[in-house]
Amino acid sequence: MIHQYKLNGYNIVLDVCSGAVHAVDEIAYDIISLFETETKEEICTKIGAAYPAVSAEEIAECYDQVAELKEEGLLFAPDTFASMAGDLKNKTAGVVKALCLHVAHTCNLNCSYCFASQGNYHGDRGVMSFEVGKRALDFLIENSGTRHNLEVDFFGGEPLMNFQVVKDLVAYARSIEKQHNKNFRFTLTTNGVLIDRDVIDFANKEMSNVVLSLDGRKEVHDRYRVDYAGKGSWEKIVPKFQQLVKAREGKNYYMRGTFTHQNPDFLEDIKQMLDLGFRELSMEPVVCEPGAESALTAADKEIVMDQYEKLAELMLKKEKEGDPFTFYHYMIDLNDGPCIYKRISGCGSGTEYMAVTPWGDLYPCHQFVGDESFRMGDVWTGVTNTALRQEFKDCNVYARPECADCWAKLYCSGGCAANAYHATGSVKGVYQDGCDLFRKRMECAIMLAVAREDQ
Amino acid sequence: MKHIKTLKTRNLCSKQGGCGECQTSCQSACKTSCGVANQKCESKNK
Numbered sequence: 145m146i147h148q149y150k151l152n153g154y155n156i157v158l159d160v161c162s163g164a165v166h167a168v169d170e171i172a173y174d175i176i177s178l179f180e181t182e183t184k185e186e187i188c189t190k191i192g193a194a195y196p197a198v199s200a201e202e203i204a205e206c207y208d209q210v211a212e213l214k215e216e217g218l219l220f221a222p223d224t225f226a227s228m229a230g231d232l233k234n235k236t237a238g239v240v241k242a243l244c245l246h247v248a249h250t251c252n253l254n255c256s257y258c259f260a261s262q263g264n265y266h267g268d269r270g271v272m273s274f275e276v277g278k279r280a281l282d283f284l285i286e287n288s289g290t291r292h293n294l295e296v297d298f299f300g301g302e303p304l305m306n307f308q309v310v311k312d313l314v315a316y317a318r319s320i321e322k323q324h325n326k327n328f329r330f331t332l333t334t335n336g337v338l339i340d341r342d343v344i345d346f347a348n349k350e351m352s353n354v355v356l357s358l359d360g361r362k363e364v365h366d367r368y369r370v371d372y373a374g375k376g377s378w379e380k381i382v383p384k385f386q387q388l389v390k391a392r393e394g395k396n397y398y399m400r401g402t403f404t405h406q407n408p409d410f411l412e413d414i415k416q417m418l419d420l421g422f423r424e425l426s427m428e429p430v431v432c433e434p435g436a437e438s439a440l441t442a443a444d445k446e447i448v449m450d451q452y453e454k455l456a457e458l459m460l461k462k463e464k465e466g467d468p469f470t471f472y473h474y475m476i477d478l479n480d481g482p483c484i485y486k487r488i489s490g491c492g493s494g495t496e497y498m499a500v501t502p503w504g505d506l507y508p509c510h511q512f513v514g515d516e517s518f519r520m521g522d523v524w525t526g527v528t529n530t531a532l533r534q535e536f537k538d539c540n541v542y543a544r545p546e547c548a549d550c551w552a553k554l555y556c557s558g559g560c561a562a563n564a565y566h567a568t569g570s571v572k573g574v575y576q577d578g579c580d581l582f583r584k585r586m587e588c589a590i591m592l593a594v595a596r597e598d599q
Numbered sequence: 600m601k602h603i604k605t606l607k608t609r610n611l612c613s614k615q616g617g618c619g620e621c622q623t624s625c626q627s628a629c630k631t632s633c634g635v636a637n638q639k640c641e642s643k644n645k
Contacts, residue, residue: 202600235617239619242623259631355630400629428631429631472637478608479607482638483611486640487611493625497625554636556636563632
C-alpha cells in the first residue's frame with residue numbers, strides 16, 4: 145500500500161508497510177500512481193503524452209527506478225503484519241508499565257469544555273491519600289515484570305491541589321526504585337494556578353516532563369479557562385509558566401492548548417505561545433459531546449486542516465530563521481521511531497497503561513474514569529474485570545475493519561479507544577473526524593521530514 | 600537522472616523490535632488522541 149500526496153511544493157510517496165518515504169518529481173509521481181494497475185508500455189505511453197518534452201529513454205529510466213524500489217521492498221511492500229498484531233501484548237500480558245494517578249478529582253478552575261467535567265469526572269470531588277498513591281506505586285512495581293522504565297503521570301483535576309501527596313509519592317518511589325531495578329519517570333499536568341518557587345524546584349528536579357495548559361491568545365484562553373468567579377486565568381498563569389520554563393532551561397515540557405469551535409484558527413494561538421517565549425508546543429482538538437458549544441463543526445474542520453498545513457510552513461520558516469519550535473504531533477522520528485510491533489499493538493490503555501482514581505479504582509485510561517462500566521478493579525486486588533481487560537487487549541490496528549485500507553494505520557496504531565467509544569459506542573469503533581485530522585497531521589509531519597532533508 | 604529521493608527510514612518489514620520498553624501511546628502531552636509515530640524506540644538492542 146502506498147500513499148501519494150502533494151504538499152508545500154513536494155511530491156511525496158509513503159510506502160506504508162516498509163515505512164519508506166520518497167520525495168519524487170512529477171514524472172515519478174505519475175508513474176507510481178499507475179504502476180500497480182498498468183503495464184510498462186501503457187505507462188510509458190501515457191507519461192510520454194503527458195510530458196512531451198521528456199524523452200522516451202528518460203521515462204523508461206524513471207520507470208526502472210520505481211521498479212527497483214519495489215524490488216528492494218521500499219515501494220508497494222505487502223502488509224504481512226496482521227498475524228503479529230497480538231504478539232507484543234501476548235508477550236507482555238499482565239505487565240503494567242504506566243499509571244495515570246488522579247491525585248485530585250477537583251480543580252481550582254471551572255473550564256466548561258473540560259472532558260473531566262471540571263475535574264470530578266461526573267462523580268464526587270476528592271483527593272488521593274498518600275496510602276492510596278503508595279499502594280498504586282507498589283501495584284505498578286509488582287506488575288511491571290522485567291520492564292525497567294515505569295511512567296507515572298500526576299493528573300487531575302488539578303494535581304497541584306494535592307501537591308504534598310505528589311511530593312511524598314515521588315519520594316517514596318525514589319526510595320524503592322533501585323532495589324527493584326526500576327526507573328520512575330514522572331509527568332505533571334497542571335493548569336498553572338498554584339505554581340510557585342517550590343513547585344518549580346520540585347518539578348525541575350523530579351518531573352521528566354511537565355504539561356502546561358495554555359490555550360494561546362488571552363481572549364481564547366479566558367473564554368473557557370476561568371475560575372469559579374468566572375475570571376480568566378491567563379494573566380495569572382502565563383508569568384508562572386514563563387518562570388517554570390526558564391528554570392527548566394526551555395526543555396522537557398509541553399505548552400498544551402485545546403482548540404474549539406471558538407478558535408479553529410489555532411495557529412494564532414501557536415503564534416501567541418511563541419511570542420510568550422514558549423517553544424515546545426501541543427494543541428489538541430477539544431473532546432466533547434457533539435453539538436456542545438465548544439464542539440468543532442464540519443466548517444471548523446476545514447479551517448483546522450488548513451491551519452495544520454500553515455503550521456508546518458511556519459515551522460520551516462522559523463527553522464530557517466534559527467528559531468525553531470516543536471509541535472508534539474509533528475515530531476515523528478523516521479529513523480528511530482517505534483518498531484512494527486508497537487505500531488500495530490494499539491495504544492496500551494487497559495493493559496499496560498491504566499488510570500487510578502483518588503480512591504484507588506483502576507480504569508483503562510483517564511478518559512474512561514467516571515464511567516462505572518469501565519471500572520477494571522483496584523490497586524489492592526488488581527484487575528478483576530478480566531473480560532474488560534481482554535477487550536482492550538484485543539484492541540489493535542487489525543481489530544478495526546475501517547483501518548484496513550488506511551495509509552496512516554501504522555502511525556496511529558488504531559486510534560484512541562476512548563474517542564472511538566464516545567463516537568461509536570465501541571472501543572473498537574473509529575472516530576472518523578479524529579482520523580481525518582490525524583491523517584492531515586501525519587501528512588504535514590512527513591512533509592516536514594522531506595523538507596528538512598531538502599535543505 | 601534521479602527522479603526519486605528516498606529518505607533514510609526504519610524498515611518496518613524487518614520486523615525487529617517488540618521489547619516493550621517504550622512509552623505508552625497517550626502519555627506525555629496529548630491525553631486526548633492517540634499516535635505512536637512520535638514516540639522514541641527505547642530498545643537497547645537496535
